[in-house]
Amino acid sequence: MKALIIISILGVVAMMADVLRYKKLLVPIIVTGLFIALATVCMDWNTNIRYFNDMAYFNNYALAFTGAVIFITLLWMFIGQEYFQDSHTKGEHAALILFCLSGAIAMISFSDLTLFFIGLEILSISLYVLAASNKSDLRSNEAGLKYFLMGAFATGFLLFGIALIYGATATFNLQGIHDALAKGAISPLMVKTGVLLILVGLLFKVSAAPFHFWAPDVYEGSPTLVTMFMATVVKTAAFAAFYRLFSTCFISLADTWVPVVAVLSAITMLLGNIMAVFQTSFKRMLAYSSIAHAGYMMMAIATMNKVSAGSIFLYAIAYSIGSLGAFACLHAMSINGDESISGINGLGKRQPKVAIFLSLIMFSLAGIPPVAGFFAKYYLFYGALIGGYTWLVLIAVLSSLIGVYYYFKVIFALFKTNPIADEELPILLPKHYILLILTAIISLGIGLSPAWLQSLIS
């Protein structure tokens, strides 16, 4: 809770920066604030406190995810601070990012559907603005509008679902809903429709098929830094909320939604991976890869057993760290304006160390041992196997193989024989370089000792 308060205050402080003229101090203030928030998360560990008449419940699950999104934001700040340097819009960007983060934390820690909805909206509305924040770029405007229109629809579905659930159970509280459903004898049609409508809203947020159509365009059109934030922090938070809602609240209705999630998970991972193969733009490829990863994480929600919470956490972190590394490279490329995969042709010859670290990141995303992504996948597959979803695991294995193909396209490009001219190669500034190395090392570290992260919240 303290983390949520600190970050909300930070957002307000950032908004005032322009008026009260302390712009120069903004980045240090934000970084310090985030560190303090992270520290409070660590201090609250194992406390399990419920706040505001059981609106928010900070157990270890919520704390772990809160810590994760703050940590990812801190890593994001390496490059992201540039986004705050813009002379006339400085305060807004920082404030929006921080509000987005506080929305994410509210979504992670809710134990009441109202807080869930409020968190989701704080997150989404900030994101709509952020997506369109590059005002002079047509694609950014398109991304913002598209995201807003589609997002508004999804929110509508979600709200309708919440209303139906409330109508059937007469409570917004997760535990209350769970108890009411367990007792039975309430209009099953209303409840089932409600659950499925909420599911639609959430599937939209995590960009799962068949509600993924916005993702590639929005990811591609938004400024790279916003995409990076969307693909990591927002996705992690959305999955944390997804899992929390369905594991505590609707577990007794598993028959209704589990088959849907399992089948959509298979479709999402196959679709994301197959579409990613055909992309020539690095950014668009990462967008489809993020859809595919959503598919994998949905496996854990479909199986819902004792390892799922831990494995979804591990996967979200492994995926986010890997994506940060890949986006660091992409951001360096976008300075030159060339975001296609062929833009790094022959970079391996010129900067072998960058090539090795980027390859490690790609290994992690593709799920090859001993990097983090492998163990993350392993836990997911293992959980699905003990849950009896052999068919789903087989599809997941198949789609991972497809995934290897396009992640390796990046590595192949690094070592192409006909490199592009020196001056056209992306220039990695120290901040890109540091973030790339940091993410690669963290990925390797998680890969070598995955157990503690996974067991953190199981």
Added chain:
Amino acid sequence: MLTLVLIFFPLLAALGTLILPRDNAKMYSFISSLIQLGLTAYAFTLFLTQGVDVLAANYEWVPGLGISLQVGLDGISILLVALTNILIPLIILSSFRNNYSNPSAFYGLILLMQFALIGVFSALDGFLFYVFWELALIPIWFICLMWGGEERIRITLKFFIYTLAGSLLMLLGLIFVYLQTPAPHSFSIEALYQASLTAEMQGYIFWCFFLAFAIKIPVFPFHTWQPDTYTDAPAQGSMLLSGIMLKMGIYGIIRWMLPILPLGIAEWGNCVMILCAISIVYASVIAIYQKDFKRLIAYSSIAHVGLITAGVFSLSIQGLQGSVVQMLAHGINVVGLFFIADIIQRRMKTRQMDSLGGLANNSPLFSILFIIVLLGSVALPLTNGFVGEFLLLLGVYSYNAWLAAICGLTVILGAVYMFRAYQKVMLGEVHERSVEFTGLAKSEKIVLIIIAALIIVCGVFPKPILSIAQPALEEIVLNLQGVN
């Protein structure tokens, strides 16, 4: 503990080579591989004097999932570790005349490969085995990708996807077996051996495992990645792939498949035997028609390992003995052959046998060493190849006489393509360019002489090798007979 040192020393050496100045990368890596060879010799003496237990180690890694860092060396694995650690210095030494760009990465990757290979051969935890198995793929893939020939991108992609598909299936099989182990589940080899699997389950898992191993070995019809990859890889890459890496597959069958899946093997062993027989004849016939010397070696390798696999699946003690001996012999011979191909290519700028000829006149020493390696490869008595192939054919004969007759063709066909190659390259009309063929350099002489010596010594005194592997193999065979 010593086993862990054997595994992790190459890793440290690899990191060192990557960090230290690149001019001396050759020397650093060579020296570290010699130190590793010394360590292996020490481990070998310990093994001979104090037995298996002294080389075992067991530490926790991921306790929640029953994964541990359990390693150890028995009679089979110590021979393969020895093979690896003898071949790596030779492979590094063989590259002294080549000037690869970015040498620190090149030698670092070779040492990384050594790390993974030793890991594969000494892991006694199924999961650890899988991790090392995958890890071995990455450095060799980079070696092929960064220093390979013209078509490397297409070829390495096929190679990677092919082998990765196999290993993912193996991982699924492993997890399945793991879930059948007595509670609490564990990946340790003892637990996996005790897994209660019905005959039907074993049938499915058999294919999960076998596909992974068959792709790596490779056995017909999973071999299509192999000729391209071997031909296109840099010489040292081909040596690593064929000399050591394919042994991972055969070792995997002996260590993991035979004890865990006896019923699966009883059901599908026949099928594998027939695939092996097809491999042998098919690859040998194709080898006869090859024009590129390196490609010829690649196909001959398929034929040889086909026979080794057949020997393993004959499930007789002779067949298994033969497979172990032949793994060592094939490793040494094929590294020799690829080195010879590299020597010729570096001097003549071609491997096409039609545009070579009469090289024997220029360098008598080279032609003598070439013929020794070649005789080892065609299994002439008193060379290492003979001992292995004889035992293998004996094993296959005890399984089925007709199959043995077909597999025996490898000896005849092998002689045909090998002698034909020798004739075209070394004898016959002196090709105009052959005049420029210069004698062997010092490092080349050392490598080839050591290889030739190993071929003859192992051929004349095969007994020590046989007796080292004997107890471990007998245990496997007894276990198999007990089940059937």
